[in-house]
Amino acid sequence: MKKLQIFKISLSVLLVGLIILPIILCSQSWPTEARDYLFTNAYSETGASNTVSSIYLGYRLMDTLGETLVLLVAITGTMSILINLHNQTIEKIETTLTLTPEKRPKNALRTHLVEVVASKLGPIILLFGFYVMLYGHISPGGGFQGGVIVASAIVFLALATDVKTPIVNSKVLSRIEALAFTSLAIVAIYVAIFTQGIFHNLLNQEQNVSANIIILLNIIIGLKVGTSIAVMCIAMMGGRHDN
């Protein structure tokens, strides 16, 4: 029985290795047509000097819309699984992320350190996340990266339980997320009706192209990603911040 399982596993690993090894070792030279096109035209067509931003918020914005849909589906599934779980347990266990003051001397592993450091670092990381989000069109960064930094800041603020702020409340976060997704959909529909097609660059009606739409979409996507991941993390930490 045991030997058969090891044989099965090694056989499938061998097969997958044989399939994947030529793909990894393939030394075909990378095609440069797309890179050269983007190098000459990306700035004049989208107004963003960060070409990664101009791809995922300019040329391939439909993909980004689909990706935010995937994120929405994932958070819906996670929350529905975890919320049903909390309803099933009959005795309501008060799970806190930190210990109550009278228990602290007995438990040396949980000290004030987590709360102090997290509550001091949280606002700074939040500010840095918004900086990365807002300057995504001219520097490394963008909506997704800034959103993940914002999510980590919110998790830090949730760890610091002494801080009473509405930003760690799951309801507030879910509403921000719904608002961000709705505004993304509204931008898509507006642009589809009033200009040349879905996600045509709507703010650039004049000759000189500006990065306004890239900044707007960076903010929307950053809020969406940040609040989604923060809601999932807070739900996994015990959902203490529901009320």
Add this chain to the structure above:
Amino acid sequence: MIIERLLIFILFLTGFIALIGMKNIIKKIVGLNLLNASIVLLFILEAGRSGESAPILDDNIQNIVDPIPQALMLTAIVIGVCVTALSLAMAVRLYKTTGSLDINIIKERIESEN
């Protein structure tokens, strides 16, 4: 160049072995993450050979790397986070229902209930 590719190959196989060989669900999820990371690294490595400077257009910049794989991998990383979160939530659910994270014990307990 061949060393990096072989390391990525080993990372991929490690993730695959963890995915199919491990009994613990959490280790399987870690294996899924390793698979995701190896593919992301492969794309970034391949695209990194196409130029020298970061793809942020400036006045005096030449020979940028191809930004398309970077944009694609940005998407792949976010999808990887989604997959991890969903599978971890399912693992929590299984643990609360059956009281174990071992797939054999979970199977036994589910069969004994029916």
